[in-house]
Amino acid sequence: MTKYLSLNANGVYAFLRRSTSNPILLLILLCIVAFSAFSVAQEIPRAQLFGGYSYTRFDSPTLGFANRSNLNGFNISPAFNLTYGFGVKAELTGQYGSKLNVRDLTVGPQFLYPHGRTLFFAHALFGDSRSFVRVGTGEGDTARAIVLGGGVDLGISPRFAFRAVQVDYVHTSLFSTTQNNVRISTGLVYRWHTIRRKGHKPTLSSP
């Protein structure tokens, strides 16, 4: 099982390509991840700031490219959790390749499920995507973006966590066509304060 959790982008994509599934299951599974074991949940951070690397497999054949494009870039994402297991999140990403780049700014709800030092999360984010394609004299476009995904944070100290993986399906409608993209992110999360579930002592210190 461990080999499937490699953060190597090519390896993950190769694994993805070998697999098929029903897309409707995505939200169901993410909700299961977020809510399935509340009975053992403990506490979550009040606020989070994630920053890290992200890789996107971009659906560039819709732009006339021969193949999908491998884009590399950043993901910055602040989140504020309103209640135990629920919060709001914003996400700014920039993905860059030799012939095109894509930047997304999205906001939306996130759902969290802590288990020990591990925090599972899922989110549904909505916003805009801006792309510039360096073909010919170059052409840019801005369009709606929908991000559905989730991931796993591993606590490494009271204030820091390592986002082992965040996987997102990113739907965009750039250049009058629709793109179905996959984005994988990893990096560090800085955390402030905690929200405890009733009956549990806090374990994260407040800065």
Next chain:
Amino acid sequence: MIALKRVALICVLLVLAGLVGCSSSSTHIAYVTLPASNSVASFRVSNHSGKFTSVVGSPFAAGNSPNSIVLDPANKFAYAANQTGDDISVFKVDHSTGELSEIMPRTPAGISPVALAMDSAGTFLFAANVSSSNISVYSINAGTGVLAEVSGSPFLVSTGANPVALTVSPSGKYLYVVSSTLGLVFGYSIGSGTGILQQIPGPPSTVGSGPFSVAVDPGEHFVYVANSLSDTISVLSLDASTGTLTSLPNSPFTADKNPVSLAIDSPGKFLYVANLGGNNVSAFSLDSTTGVPTELTTPKSPFGAGTRPVSVTIDSTGKFLYVANENSRDISAFTVDSSTGGLTNGSIAASVGSAPTSVATTK
């Protein structure tokens, strides 16, 4: 619980894999000349469905009034004849994006180059200069794509010939040039290694009125000419040893209204003709022995296209046929039935914004 986490994560990955799907990148590129906008449009075309996807960044700037476009056999370079620029544009082809990048400077041609032809080896490029009534011949640098005019070029066809179309025989030994004003086909032998043209002994071949397109069958046995004003197809037998043309006894054969462009499928079984006045494409089966074209009755030819079709092209897979429609400013795409020669699923594959004049496809 660690196992549970891993299972959950892998489930998410599986779902996302379903969303992405397994992509097939089997495509080719179609380039369309747009003289009115001094550009060349680019489309990614599925080898499976024939679906056109406009390349973002297209159309790409070309010279003045690009009228005809051809690709080298390796599909590394594209060449466009700029009719009012009196020159040839050379483009580098980017297969990954469909982009055309022009290599400057442009190569001078004669006056009003309107048609291009290349030998199958990609050694020489030939341009028909309609106003100066001559043929420019260039050797092609396979590495850079750059053109160099061969010794003696341009070669005069005949005063007042106004050549509008030309084609190279599959062996690369002969060049045939159509004079629309004189109603003649001029034959030339192509100097091996030099590209120098020598007119084939004997008078040029007489065809119908207003010949506008010429094609040689893959077996190099027959030459077909579309006579746009007499609504006929002339067929000439080709002597492969000398290049001499002789009209078939029953030639010309009846066609639809204003045939202006010809394409023969790679096995040489079927001939397709774009009829400018008929707004359609005629399909003929070809007798491999006699060369006689017989219009298809099942399915019934002709097949409807857009308004004023001016150019017909079969893609490299042989599965699709594209028609450039001048007045409707679009490209019609058909699926070719390789056994019957029939055209099906005719539809407008792409709108191009201004009048298209020719289509070339990569492999």
